[in-house]
Amino acid sequence: MGRRAAIVGFGQTKGSSSRRDVTGVELINEAVRAALADAGLGIGDIDAVVIGNMDHFEGVNYVDMWSVEGSGGVMKPVFKVTTGGTTGTSVAISAYYHVASGMFDRVLAIGWEKNSESDTTGAIITAYDPFWERPNMAGAIGGLAVDASRYMHDYGATERDGARVTVRERLHALNNPFAHLQQEWMRGKDAVFLVDALVASKENKVLAYPLRMSDMCPRTDAAAALIFAAEGTAEKIAPIPAWVLAVANRHNFVYYGDLDWSRNETLEAAAKKVFATAGIREPLKEVDVCELYLPYSYAGLAWMESIGFCGPGQGPQLLWDGVTDMDGELPVNPSGGVMSSNPIGATGIIRVGEAAIQIMRKAGTRQVGKDVNVAMATGFGGCYWADVMLLGRKKPV
Amino acid sequence: MTKDKKNPNELLYITSGEMYQPYRYTLSSLSGRFLTEIKEKKKFLGVKCPECGRVYVPPRAVCGRCYARMNEMVQVSDEGEVVACAIVEFGFVDPSTGIERPVPYGTAFIRLDGADTALSHFLDCVDREKLKVGARVRAVFEEERTGSIMDIKHFEVID
Numbered sequence: 019m020g021r022r023a024a025i026v027g028f029g030q031t032k033g034s035s036s037r038r039d040v041t042g043v044e045l046i047n048e049a050v051r052a053a054l055a056d057a058g059l060g061i062g063d064i065d066a067v068v069i070g071n072m073d074h075f076e077g078v079n080y081v082d083m084w085s086v087e088g089s090g091g092v093m094k095p096v097f098k099v100t101t102g103g104t105t106g107t108s109v110a111i112s113a114y115y116h117v118a119s120g121m122f123d124r125v126l127a128i129g130w131e132k133n134s135e136s137d138t139t140g141a142i143i144t145a146y147d148p149f150w151e152r153p154n155m156a157g158a159i160g161g162l163a164v165d166a167s168r169y170m171h172d173y174g175a176t177e178r179d180g181a182r183v184t185v186r187e188r189l190h191a192l193n194n195p196f197a198h199l200q201q202e203w204m205r206g207k208d209a210v211f212l213v214d215a216l217v218a219s220k221e222n223k224v225l226a227y228p229l230r231m232s233d234m235c236p237r238t239d240a241a242a243a244l245i246f247a248a249e250g251t252a253e254k255i256a257p258i259p260a261w262v263l264a265v266a267n268r269h270n271f272v273y274y275g276d277l278d279w280s281r282n283e284t285l286e287a288a289a290k291k292v293f294a295t296a297g298i299r300e301p302l303k304e305v306d307v308c309e310l311y312l313p314y315s316y317a318g319l320a321w322m323e324s325i326g327f328c329g330p331g332q333g334p335q336l337l338w339d340g341v342t343d344m345d346g347e348l349p350v351n352p353s354g355g356v357m358s359s360n361p362i363g364a365t366g367i368i369r370v371g372e373a374a375i376q377i378m379r380k381a382g383t384r385q386v387g388k389d390v391n392v393a394m395a396t397g398f399g400g401c402y403w404a405d406v407m408l409l410g411r412k413k414p415v
Numbered sequence: 416m417t418k419d420k421k422n423p424n425e426l427l428y429i430t431s432g433e434m435y436q437p438y439r440y441t442l443s444s445l446s447g448r449f450l451t452e453i454k455e456k457k458k459f460l461g462v463k464c465p466e467c468g469r470v471y472v473p474p475r476a477v478c479g480r481c482y483a484r485m486n487e488m489v490q491v492s493d494e495g496e497v498v499a500c501a502i503v504e505f506g507f508v509d510p511s512t513g514i515e516r517p518v519p520y521g522t523a524f525i526r527l528d529g530a531d532t533a534l535s536h537f538l539d540c541v542d543r544e545k546l547k548v549g550a551r552v553r554a555v556f557e558e559e560r561t562g563s564i565m566d567i568k569h570f571e572v573i574d
């Protein structure tokens with residue numbers, strides 16, 4: 019599995035709908051400086067840089083070069099990685115590979131996006147097939163609505179189940195000063211009351227039945243950066259490094275129509291792989307906290323099943339039982355998740371970083387109350403591919 | 416270029432202007448036969464994997480699962496089943512025309528009888544009771560056909 023490696027630093031900018039005060043390069047620089055400060059390192063300590071975003075969102079195609087002054091990559095090895103929604107997790111996995119290979123000791127992983135600079139939905143459709151999909155598919159929202167329809171049909175899930183996921187993410191986001199959506203009116207209110215309020219609200223418009231506005235993620239401007247270091251170096255940098263226990267990534271089909279909509283095959287396979295590598299047999303008991311890439315509410319039901327935290331159709335029960343709330347057995351998305359901030363290229367980096375700081379005990383007001391020995395982060399990209407990274411407090415054997 | 420009202424000396428952003436960037440994508444020969452069959456005969460062709468037997472619609476050259484080359488075209492039905500669906504109610508700009516599609520409209524993945532994969536397309540139905548997973552549908556073709564997937568006007572719910 020290569021050389022052992024750990025995350026030793028994390029930095030992010032506060033998510034917002036528009037960062038007109040900075041350019042993309044300056045935004046990247048903010049996140050990199052925050053990560054370096056977190057690790058107590060200078061840019062001279064960095065051996066290589068991996069950076070990613072969705073280039074067609076900003077229309078800047080040579081981001082590795084264009085961002086080099088902000089990223090700190092001047093006269094260093096720089097790689098750009100772009101894999102759709104999974105970009106951030108793929109950047110993190112790539113940075114890990116750089117260290118695990120033995121070629122580099124300290125590697126910077128950067129993800130960023132300025133969604134405010136373009137029409138995100140229009141940009142997303144260019145990721146669809148020009149012959150079969152662009153003429154008749156309704157961007158990300160339509161695709162996700164279709165996914166929800168299937169889950170509701172298969173297991174009788176309701177709009178209230180979807181709304182309960184939203185409520186969890188929104189309440190958690192209130193603990194996270196970096197989260198984009200901060201719905202103060204929800205603070206301190208009972209989850210059932212909030213679910214009823216969302217489902218009954220006339221302002222909460224249906225975008226694509228069964229999805230309403232509250233089921234979706236926002237468009238966010240933000241950047242985030244991680245620092246990976248090799249065994250022997252990591253322990254000197256961080257008091258508690260977050261060790262990489264296992265990574266996996268899976269792709270399956272070309273067209274959305276090829277998918278078996280009754281399951282998330284790639285997430286299933288990637289989760290199975292990391293659990294096997296890390297020797298985890300009972301994921302619900304052995305994983306302590308998750309930062310899952312849930313781009314919309316119903317994913318918080320179906321994909322819990324795909325990962326193996328519960329059986330098919332049991333996602334709603336797990337949720338309503340409070341298992342995934344901050345004080346539950348398996349807190350999911352203490353950060354508020356993707357539904358609270360979605361700076362696409364940075365989103366996966368934020369998942370990994372938020373999982374890492376739970377292990378490093380640096381999560382501040384969103385630190386979960388229990389001991390964190392194993393934390394899981396995932397990435398999701400359309401056409402339904404998956405990245406998974408498992409982090410641990412103990413160095414892997 | 417746009418200037419901040421509060422600080423007229425500060426430039427805030429520029430726009431790219433109305434960029435027009437047309438592409439010319441290559442259609443595979445199997446896909447060309449698929450579209451020609453729709454255009455000329457209002458019939459659907461899939462391609463069958465010689466190893467696993469999966470029938471792919473739209474056709475493509477390689478079965479990713481078996482990594483086998485495919486070239487056996489088989490006819491599939493113009494009727495099928497809704498695998499997953501949505502009723503879109505938000506305005507969305509059609510990337511091929513630049514015009515916002517009128518809402519609401521039905522969208523679905525349809526597995527034609529005889530195929531193992533599904534086509535995405537529009538439905539003529541926006542009734543939540545009728546347009547649902549498992550609904551039976553049939554293709555409705557345009558009178559004037561040009562050799563594109565939009566030679567299928569939409570699918571209609573038939574039960």
Ligand SMILES: [Zn+2]
Pocket residue numbers: 464465466467468469478479480481482483
């Ligand atoms: Zn095959």
